[in-house]
Structures are given as C-alpha cells and as structure tokens.
Amino acid sequence: MMENTHEDIKKDISPDRLDYYAEIKKSGMAPLWENLHHMLTPEPKVKSLPHHWEYSSVRKLLLNSANLISAAEAERRVLMLENPGLPGNCSITESLFAGLQLIMPGEVAPAHRHSPAALRFIIEGSGAYTAVNGEKTYMEPGDFVITPSWCWHDHGHEGKEPVVWLDGLDIPLVRVIGSIFVEHYPEERFPEGPPPGDSLERYGNNMRPVGVLPDDLNSPIFSYPYERSRETLEKLRNSSDLDPYHGLKLEYIDPTTGGPAISTISTFLQLMPKGFKSEKYQSTESLIYSPVEGSGTVIIGQGDNEQVFNWKAQDIFVIPCWHPHRFEIKEEAIVFNFSDKIVQTKLGLWRERRGNA
Ligand code: GTQ
Numbered sequence: 578m579m580e581n582t583h584e585d586i587k588k589d590i591s592p593d594r595l596d597y598y599a600e601i602k603k604s605g606m607a608p609l610w611e612n613l614h615h616m617l618t619p620e621p622k623v624k625s626l627p628h629h630w631e632y633s634s635v636r637k638l639l640l641n642s643a644n645l646i647s648a649a650e651a652e653r654r655v656l657m658l659e660n661p662g663l664p665g666n667c668s669i670t671e672s673l674f675a676g677l678q679l680i681m682p683g684e685v686a687p688a689h690r691h692s693p694a695a696l697r698f699i700i701e702g703s704g705a706y707t708a709v710n711g712e713k714t715y716m717e718p719g720d721f722v723i724t725p726s727w728c729w730h731d732h733g734h735e736g737k738e739p740v741v742w743l744d745g746l747d748i749p750l751v752r753v754i755g756s757i758f759v760e761h762y763p764e765e766r767f768p769e770g771p772p773p774g775d776s777l778e779r780y781g782n783n784m785r786p787v788g789v790l791p792d793d794l795n796s797p798i799f800s801y802p803y804e805r806s807r808e809t810l811e812k813l814r815n816s817s818d819l820d821p822y823h824g825l826k827l828e829y830i831d832p833t834t835g836g837p838a839i840s841t842i843s844t845f846l847q848l849m850p851k852g853f854k855s856e857k858y859q860s861t862e863s864l865i866y867s868p869v870e871g872s873g874t875v876i877i878g879q880g881d882n883e884q885v886f887n888w889k890a891q892d893i894f895v896i897p898c899w900h901p902h903r904f905e906i907k908e909e910a911i912v913f914n915f916s917d918k919i920v921q922t923k924l925g926l927w928r929e930r931r932g933n934a
Contacts, residue, residue, distance in 0.1 A: 621861060621899040625670045626662035627877040627884050632700070632891035639679050640739060648684040648732070649765075655679075655744060658893060667748070669895050670863035672917040673842070674748040677893075679741050680705050680734045688731035688762035693751045694795070694839050695724040698743040698867050698913050699803075700891050704736015709799045711770025716742065719803025719869045721829055721846070721913065723839050725795035727758075729767040743867050743893065745915045747841045776800070785833050794840035796831035801838070803869070807911065810848040822858040822931055824849035824904075836919075843918035849873065849906045859901040860929035862916035866894050871910030877902040901930075 590598075590611075598608060639656050648654045655676035658669050669675040678697075680686060682704070697707060699716045706713040707722055709730050714722055722742075724730045734740055751757055780797045806827070814825055826847040829838040837843055843862070849855070849871075857879075866875075872889035877900050886894050896902050921927035 623671055623863070623898045624662045625660040625668075625863065625895070625897040627886070627894070627896060627900060628661055629886035629888060629894040630658055630892060632889075632893070635677065635893075636701075636741070636891075639677050639741060643679060643681050643739070648680050648686045651686075652689070653678060653686050653732075653744075658895075660895060660897075662897075669865055670749075670897055670917070672747065672750040672753075672863065672920070673865065673915070674744070674746040675865050675893070675895075676744045677741055678732075678744050679739060680732055681739055682734050682737055684734050685765055686732040687765045688729050688767040689759060690727050690729045690762075691759040692726050692756055693746045693748045694726045694841050695730075696745045696839060696842060696844060696915060697722040697724070698745070698915075700741045700743055700867070702736065702738045702740035704738070705732065705734040705740035705742075706773070707732050707799075708767060708769075711767050712775055712799060713769070713773045714800040715773055716740070716800070717803060719807070719911075719913075721801040721803075721806070721838075721844060723796060723799055725793070725839060726841075729762055731762075731766045733766070743913075745842060745844075745865060747917070747920075750841065750917065750920065774800075777802070780832055781805075783832050791831070791833040794836070796829075796838040797833060798831075798838070801829055806846050810846065810911065814848060814850070819850070819853065821856045823847060824853055824855065824906075841917075841920055842915050844915045845913070847912045847914065849904055849910045849912070851906055851909045853904065853906040855904040856932055857901050857903050858929070858931055859899050860918070861898050861921055861927055862918035863898045864896045864914050864916045866896070866912050866914045868892060868910055868912045871906065871908040871912075873904055873906040873908070873910050875902055875904050 642654055655678045657667055657676040660669050699718050699720045703717050706715045709724055709728050776797055776799045826845055829844040831838055868888055868890050870890050875886050877884045877896055879901055888894055918927055
C-alpha cells in the first residue's frame with residue numbers, strides 16, 4: 578500500500594497553496610484537507626501484510642543462533658517475526674510483537690519485568706520452564722503460558738533438547754501509548770516461590786476462596802496445559818455444532834472473572850476437522866496463528882490481492898486487520914491464535930463481517 582503522508586503533498590496544487598503549506602509548516606501545522614481522505618478511510622487500511630513462516634526453514638536459522646550467543650548474553654534469545662509491511666518496526670502487526678525464543682539445556686534467561694504482557698506458546702521440546710514471580714511452570718508443546726504485565730520472570734532449561742516457543746507481546750500497543758517500563762532483577766533468577774503448578778491447582782477448578790476478590794486484570798493461572806485444553810475441544814466437538822466461520826473456537830479465560838487470560842491480548846485454541854471449509858470472515862483484530870496439529874490452507878484477501886498459504890503444525894502465519902480470509906482443512910487441525918481483540922472490544926472498536934454481510 579502507498580504510504581501517504583503530508584510530506585507527499587504536491588500534485589495539482591497551485592503555487593499559492595504550496596507556498597502557504599510551506600509557511601504553516603514552519604509553525605507546526607498542516608492542512609487537514611490534503612490528508613483527510615487517507616486518514617479516514619471507509620474501511621480499515623493497515624500496513625501489515627499477510628505472511629507465513631514455515632517452521633522447517635526458520636527452525637534451522639533459529640538453532641544456529643545458539644552457536645553465536647547464549648541466552649544469558651542475549652537476555653532473551655529471540656528471532657523476531659517481523660511483518661514485511663512493517664520493516665524495522667519489531668512488530669508482527671500494528672499492535673503486537675511475536676518472536677521465536679530458543680533456550681538450550683542448562684541455560685538461564687535472566688529475571689526481568691516489563692509493562693508489556695507476554696504469552697508463550699510452546700512449539701518444540703520439553704524440560705524448560707518459565708518462572709513467573711518465582712513460580713516455575715514446566716512447558717510442553719501446545720502449552721499456553723502467560724506472563725502478565727510487570728511480573729518478574731526468568732526462563733531456564735533442565736532438559737536435554739532445544740526448546741522453542743512462540744512469544745507474543747503487546748509491545749507495539751504499549752509503545753504507542755508511551756507506557757513502556759522495564760526493570761532487571763539484581764540476581765540471575767527471581768527467588769523460588771510457590772511449587773510448580775501451584776496457580777493451576779489453586780484456580781484451575783473454577784473455585785475462588787470466599788472473600789477473595791480478583792485483584793488483578795490477569796488470570797491467576799500461569800499455565801494452560803495443552804492436554805487439558807485439547808480434552809475440552811475433544812469433548813465439545815461431539816456435542817456442538819461447528820461455527821461456519823471458526824469451526825470450534827475457544828478463548829482462554831481468567832477463571833476468576835471470565836475475562837481474557839491476559840488483560841491486553843485475546844488468546845484462542847481452535848479445532849477445525851478434516852475437510853472443513855470455513856466461510857469468508859474478516860474482523861478488525863489482527864490475528865497470529867500457530868497450528869499445533871494438522872494442516873490446511875488459509876486464503877487471505879480477495880481478487881488480485883488473494884494470497885494462499887499452505888500451513889502445517891509449528892508454522893506461524895499472520896492475518897492482518899480487516900483481511901477477509903477462509904480456511905480449507907486438509908488434516909484435522911488444532912490451531913492456537915492470538916490477537917488484539919480484547920483491547921478493541923474494551924474500547925468499543927471491534928467489528929467483524931461474516932460472509933459478505
Ligand atoms: O521472555 O521476557 O520475545 O522480554 C521479547 C521480550 C520475550 C521475555 C520476547 C521479552 C521476552
């Protein structure tokens with residue numbers, strides 16, 4: 578898409594007007610009437626583009642990084658998934674960051690905390706943990722782990738194979754509103770707190786101690802193990818109709834409020850059976866997908882702009898804001914995805930279009 582800023586003002590503008598624009602520019606002003614129509618478009622236009630990262634090719638590149646830098650030196654050894662429409666922006670969409678993080682056996686990624694929130698979706702390997710405020714969570718492929726805003730966290734690895742996970746953070750969103758903070762813990766690791774699994778044991782059975790009200794906008798559960806989420810999908814598929822647009826799509830929630838697991842990022846696990854063809858759908862949220870099982874095709878955009886990605890488990894792809902898309906499923910698929918839907922919803926800005934409605 579053409580970048581159009583008021584620096585571009587030129588064509589068919591009388592010399593008088595151009596002189597005037599130059600004069601007002603010195604006073605920090607610009608004419609709205611030259612910009613109005615690209616600022617306020619009938620429908621959303623974003624710079625990010627649909628894109629697909631094949632895990633088999635990015636995996637090799639990611640593993641090579643371990644020969645060049647340690648997790649400790651890097652602080653976080655992450656290859657950012659940068660949207661080709663937003664070069665140099667450290668973002669996968671206008672509002673979200675995504676990256677692939679690698680940790681090798683015996684390594685520690687030192688403790689820090691930041692105002693942006695993070696999610697981890699485990700792609701490969703086992704034996705690594707994330708400790709959030711000192712509570713360790715050992716991670717397995719398909720597990721969804723949260724690191725809410727301003728919680729101390731360090732990562733470590735007690736297993737034998739490389740471990741890779743997808744990081745999703747709301748850095749671009751927090752950056753645009755100016756509220757970025759980070760703090761480094763003076764030690765490598767934050768002191769050990771509750772035993773592994775404590776938060777899930779306390780809050781994972783839909784009970785809350787009487788008199789304890791939610792004191793946080795985030796889930797008190799740090800880890801949503803794949804085994805449990807998958808079991809829920811399996812149960813529901815036998816008793817629910819498939820949504821023609823989403824198949825069977827579940828949202829990860831904070832059990833104490835029913836709200837999203839992370840206050841600023843919506844997170845989902847979705848099942849689409851073999852042969853399922855979804856109907857055309859678009860929404861204002863930008864979506865990042867990480868298939869866990871199965872394979873299929875996503876067709877994004879329409880007409881001359883149509884793009885077709887054939888994806889399989891462990892790949893990543895992004896569907897930017899307001900891009901119509903549909904799925905064709907080859908082998909029964911379970912896909913994780915996350916978006917900025919909750920932020921848009923809270924601000925009264927989220928919209929969707931089902932089919933051509
Ligand atoms: O693991 O804390 O991908 O701070 C980017 C920034 C991961 C993390 C990222 C981070 C982290």
